[in-house]
Amino acid sequence: MAHPVLTDEQKRSFHRDGFIVVKNAASDALVEAARARIRSAERGENLGSTKEMLDLVNASSVTSILNDAMGEFDPPSACQVGVLKKVQPGERYNNLGYVDRDMPYYGAELHMDGNITIASPQEVQQGSPDEIYRRHFASGPSGDLGRSAAVMGHNMTPMFQDPQMTLGLGSFTAFVFVCLNDQMQPGCGQTSLLKGGHHATEKFFRWQFESNGHLGPEGPGWPRLNYDAPNRCGMNYLPDAIHDQFTDDDSLATPDGRRWPQPVQILMQPGDACIAMYHIPHSGSRNENGSESRKNIIFRIRNKKRQPGKTLTGLSDHPDRGWKGEFLEYEDGNDPWARSKYAMCNMWDEWQGMQHIVLQEQKSQ
Ligand SMILES: [Fe+2]
Structure with a gap:
């Protein structure tokens, strides 16, 4: 069996853009088996642990490509089955606190993974920012715990990773999006990525780390909520520094005049896979034009060297904690929060087979 790897040309483009379509x-x-399994699913059945989905990494070219470019990782035992039904623009407030139909770029809500999300309030919020914050996080699945690392979101992600509340994001190494339907025409629910955004997020993390060691939302320059959003309770999914860097006069705006970064819609055919940096701002998007539901099977992969003693499933965006937020045991001298902060500030450190390209690209800048 052949073991395909990325060419140096592909690695250069991956370094530059933060993603590559294979x-x-x-x-x-493999595609037909996965599609058939989705067709035969019972209503509400979770297919994330089925062989048909997992084989899209475990029995495809993705494993040898990642082993070469990144390194060792646990073969996924779970994944996210990203099926998006066809919809038209809606009237509800999205997680950013804006009405869905007002958002440009097929409703993309660019974010970094590993961030807590509580369902967006559907009424305009009243009161002071502190009151809105308190009410919002008390409305999640953990109830009213105040500001705490024990608070979990509706997306099953903790508010902070560490008990000291200095790390507001979970982290891993690579995303893999495997496409199961024709997504060559824009507006079919494509995965949307902020091209080159990984360089900006790493730089921002480094700045946060140098400022006071706190990374992610509620660290320097990144308030968690946007009280100026139309519902007065939007998630600040990206810090202003990155938002502003990727907007200009050509960017489309919401009715309040706020301009939004334009992501790239990843056009793929069945069997194509997009490999992206964990660091890249990304989003799903509205499936307005598709002839069927958008089907991307999503894997979150982490280089084994971050925590060799832990086995990862391939689903979680917060693998330093248990899926439900449990605190895990680590041996003496193994500080998982410090390791993850280091990885977030040094994104290529976990891509062993990219080192020669990283050096070449840095020299040519
Ligand atoms: Fe995400």
């Missing part, structure tokens, strides 16, 4: 990474047989 054509035909999964064979027709």
